[in-house]
C-alpha cells in the first residue's frame with residue numbers, strides 16, 4: 001500500500017507547509033495577462049494547425065444550473081429559461097465554427113470534456129445538437145475519452161442514454177457529501193438514493209468510468225458524518241474519486257457569505273477528514289492515490305499509468321492520452337494551443353459581446369518561451385509521475401540538466417536528506433514520503449514565484 005499523502009511526520013509538515021500553486025498549469029494562471037489577445041490567439045491556432053497529424057482535445061463549458069449551491073466556486077449561470085440556453089448554444093456554435101476555420105488541418109479529436117455548471121441542464125436534443133456540431137468539424141477517434149460532469153438530481157435516464165448513445169464513456173458526479181444535513185447546509189438536496197440510482201443507470205448503460213467529487217471542510221461535517229459518506233462511497237465503489245478541500249473565498253464568490261460559518265469544522269478536524277478518507281480509500285477500499293487529491297481503483301488505467309510513469313494532466317484532469325493541443329469553448333474556458341495558454345471572458349455578457357462582434361472571446365493568456373516549456377515539462381512529470389528523466393528535459397532544452405538547474409540541484413540535496421527525493425545520475429525520483437510535498441519540489445522550478453507574493457495568493461502545499 002502506498003503512503004497516503006495526508007500521512008506525514010509533523011516536523012516535515014511544519015518545515016515544508018507553505019502557500020503554493022496547485023500547478024494545473026505552468027506558468028500558473030496569475031502569470032497570464034491581457035497582453036495576450038485576439039492576434040496572439042489566432043497565431044497560436046495557426047501554429048497548432050501545422051501539427052496536422054496530431055489529434056486535439058476539446059473542452060466545452062456549460063455554465064447553467066437551476067440553483068446555486070452555497071459552497072460552489074465554479075463559473076455558473078443560474079437560470080430556468082430555455083431561451084438563455086439556446087442563445088448560449090448558438091454563440092458556442094459560432095465560436096466552434098470560427099476556431100475550426102483557423103485550424104483546418106487538425107481534424108481528429110482524442111478527448112472531449114463537458115464541464116460546468118451542469119452540462120445535463122441541457123435537454124437531450126440540445127446535447128445531441130452540440131455533439132453533432134463538434135462532430136461536424138472533428139473526427140472522434142475510436143479510443144477517445146469522452147467525459148461529462150453531471151448533477152444526479154437533474155439528470156434523467158433519457159439524458160444518460162443520449163450521452164452513452166453519442167459515445168460518452170466517462171462520467172463524473174458532484175457528490176460532495178452524502179449526509180442529509182450537510183447537503184442542506186450547503187444548499188443542495190442530493191440524496192444517497194439519487195446518487196446510487198444515477199450510478200446504477202451509468203453502469204447498466206456501459207460507461208467505462210464513473211468519478212465522484214467529494215469536498216471536505218464543509219459545514220456540519222463531523223468524523224461521524226464523514227464516515228457515513230465514506231461508507232457509502234466504499235459500498236458504491238466509483239472507479240475514480242477526487243477529494244477537494246473547501247475554499248472559502250467570499251470576496252470572490254459572494255454567495256459563500258451565506259455559508260453557516262459557525263458550523264464549519266475546525267482546522268484539526270478538517271485535516272483529520274482528509275486523513276480518514278485517504279486511510280480508508282487506500283486501505284479497506286484498495287484504491288490507489290493518483291497524483292494530487294485523486295484516487296482510482298487499482299484496475300483503473302490511471303492507477304496503472306502511475307506505476308508505468310505515463311500519466312499526464314491537463315485542465316480537464318488526469319489522462320493517459322495526452323493531446324498536443326486543448327481547445328476550450330464557452331465562457332471562462334481555458335485552452336492550451338500552440339505553446340500558449342488562453343482563457344475566455346468569465347462574465348457571460350462579455351463573452352456574448354465578443355462572439356456577437358465576430359471576435360474570439362479571449363480575455364487573457366500567455367505565450368510560452370522555451371524556458372517556460374522546459375520548466376513546464378519538469379513540473380508535469382513531477383506532479384503526475386513523481387519521476388523525471390533528464391534525457392527528455394535535455395532534448396528540449398539543448399543543455400545538460402545539472403548545468404541548467406545547478407541551484408535547484410543543491411536545494412534538492414536538502415530534500416534528499418529529508419527523505420523526500422532521490423537524485424539519480426540521470427533522473428530525479430520522488431519518494432513515497434515526498435509525494436506529500438510535490439508542490440514544494442515544483443516550486444523550485446517555478447521562475448515566476450516572487451517569494452513575497454506566495455503567501456495569501458495560493459493554498460497551502462500540504
Ligand code: SF4
Pocket residue numbers: 064065067068069072073074076116117118151174
Ligand atoms: S450544481 Fe455543481 S456547478 Fe451548479 S452550483 Fe451546484 S456545485 Fe456549482
